[in-house]
Amino acid sequence: MRKKIVAGNWKMNLDYNEGLSLFSEIANMVKDEVTGQQQAVICSPFIHLHSLVQLAKGYDKIAVGAQNAHQNESGAYTGEVSAKMIRSTGAAYVILGHSERRQYFGEDNQLLAAKTDTVLKNGLKPIFCIGETLDEREAEQHFDVIKTQLQEGLFHLSTEEFGQVVLAYEPVWAIGTGKTATAEQAQEIHAFIREQIANQYNQQVADDTTILYGGSANPKNAPELFAQPDIDGGLIGGASLKSRDFLDIVKVFN
Ligand code: 13P
Numbered sequence: 001m002r003k004k005i006v007a008g009n010w011k012m013n014l015d016y017n018e019g020l021s022l023f024s025e026i027a028n029m030v031k032d033e034v035t036g037q038q039q040a041v042i043c044s045p046f047i048h049l050h051s052l053v054q055l056a057k058g059y060d061k062i063a064v065g066a067q068n069a070h071q072n073e074s075g076a077y078t079g080e081v082s083a084k085m086i087r088s089t090g091a092a093y094v095i096l097g098h099s100e101r102r103q104y105f106g107e108d109n110q111l112l113a114a115k116t117d118t119v120l121k122n123g124l125k126p127i128f129c130i131g132e133t134l135d136e137r138e139a140e141q142h143f144d145v146i147k148t149q150l151q152e153g154l155f156h157l158s159t160e161e162f163g164q165v166v167l168a169y170e171p172v173w174a175i176g177t178g179k180t181a182t183a184e185q186a187q188e189i190h191a192f193i194r195e196q197i198a199n200q201y202n203q204q205v206a207d208d209t210t211i212l213y214g215g216s217a218n219p220k221n222a223p224e225l226f227a228q229p230d231i232d233g234g235l236i237g238g239a240s241l242k243s244r245d246f247l248d249i250v251k252v253f254n
Helices: 016-033 046-056 083-088 099-104 109-121 134-138 142-153 183-200 203-208 222-226 243-253
Strands: 005-009 039-043 062-066 093-096 125-130 166-169 211-214 233-236
Touching (some): 005 093, 016 039, 016 243, 046 062, 093 109, 109 125, 166 183, 183 203, 183 211, 222 233
Parallel strands (some): 166 211
């Protein structure tokens, strides 16, 4: 059985104290309210990581992740943070390939393939984001775009390495817009992603891969999205900044 995951992506929000206080609230709520086998993950800015990992000690249903990592192990890259540094905080996950990184920081599939290798080498699990823009969907290129993102970003991995990857389908037109993909639209793409994985690796690997949906997910639409056979949880932006909303999304899997 593949893992159900609800991950929050705080993006560039919350100062140090605000982050600690929101995380404490979330961790307590997870402890009191989560009765299923699902995993909650908070992906915070780098500055929070170490402290959040300390606050998460003793709560096995909540884990911590970063939102980016550099492709090189170390060196003269002023302002960057390495996978090894992230791992040394005790964080377990790293978001890679978020559309905001692709769009504003020019990250392409080749760079993301290199980042994935480095992250895996350092014992972290990538939450690897893929998804089409509005123009690509309107031009009916969404399947091709997703296929290319998978092939160029991830399909060089061995079966064992791929087993560490969590995927997130985030249609760019649904991120922060209040415009969620319908459950049918999301399910169609998730099933397609799983089929690509089965073709590249095998059916067992495909069946074991957790594929999250992201893009204006909230407590209202999450139940229908998560009820789809190929949707295994969510990557939550805006709603992860409110403890009650985030928990209600996590609890869909109770
Ligand atoms: P929103 O939930 O704010 O649309 O953001 C989704 C997202 O980008 C998560 O990574």
